[in-house]
Amino acid sequence: MPQLQIPLFPEGTTLINLNIGFLRQGTTLTYVYGSLPVFTHDVDDLESFRMFTSQLYINGSASQAEICRAFGVSKISVLRSVKRYREKGMAGFFAPRVCRGPAVLTPAVLEQVQQLLDEEHGIPDIAKELGLKADTLHKALRAGKLRRPQKKRPVPATVRRQQ
Numbered sequence: 001m002p003q004l005q006i007p008l009f010p011e012g013t014t015l016i017n018l019n020i021g022f023l024r025q026g027t028t029l030t031y032v033y034g035s036l037p038v039f040t041h042d043v044d045d046l047e048s049f050r051m052f053t054s055q056l057y058i059n060g061s062a063s064q065a066e067i068c069r070a071f072g073v074s075k076i077s078v079l080r081s082v083k084r085y086r087e088k089g090m091a092g093f094f095a096p097r098v099c100r101g102p103a104v105l106t107p108a109v110l111e112q113v114q115q116l117l118d119e120e121h122g123i124p125d126i127a128k129e130l131g132l133k134a135d136t137l138h139k140a141l142r143a144g145k146l147r148r149p150q151k152k153r154p155v156p157a158t159v160r161r162q163q
Contacts, residue, residue: 008035016062016070033061051093053078054085104132105140113137118149 009032013021023030024043031039031052041048053071056062057078062070064078084092105113109130116126123141127134140146 014070016056017066020056020061022070047093050077050081051085051090054081055090057082058085104136105145110140110145113140114146117146120149 009015009021010023013023013032015021020031020033023032027043029041029043029049030037039052041052049071053062053067053073057064057067064075064082067073067078068075081093088095109132112130113126113132116129121129123137124134126132127137137146141148
């Protein structure tokens with residue numbers, strides 16, 4: 001005959017529902033199911049939080065409303081996390097974000113622009129020649145993707161006389 005286990009939560013546990021709660025100890029968040037710790041992550045680890053709360057919902061251990069109440073998160077954020085968990089599994093929370101590469105300043109174009117900069121062409125001239133916007137090139141300079149060539153300084157007259 002199965003025996004009921006009465007949940008015995010450690011002192012300081014915040015309940016999500018009657019069976020599961022969480023305990024914050026320093027910078028660590030520990031989830032307790034009944035009397036057993038089931039998962040731990042850093043307080044600032046948002047992806048682990050989203051993954052585990054999604055898992056709680058999908059497994060039927062906690063409802064969306066209970067998760068929202070316990071952690072003060074919005075319903076839509078829980079829905080998004082659950083969707084990601086169902087579509088991509090746990091790995092979906094820890095995979096690097098997919099973003100598109102450079103649309104205009106590809107490595108080949110950057111090399112060409114840098115070569116023209118080294119030949120001391122002006123930004124407006126380079127932009128016009130390559131069909132780019134001057135603002136795009138200025139932004140690349142500020143971001144460090146391009147560098148202006150060192151200006152050749154004339155030798156002062158006092159230094160020339162000493163030689």
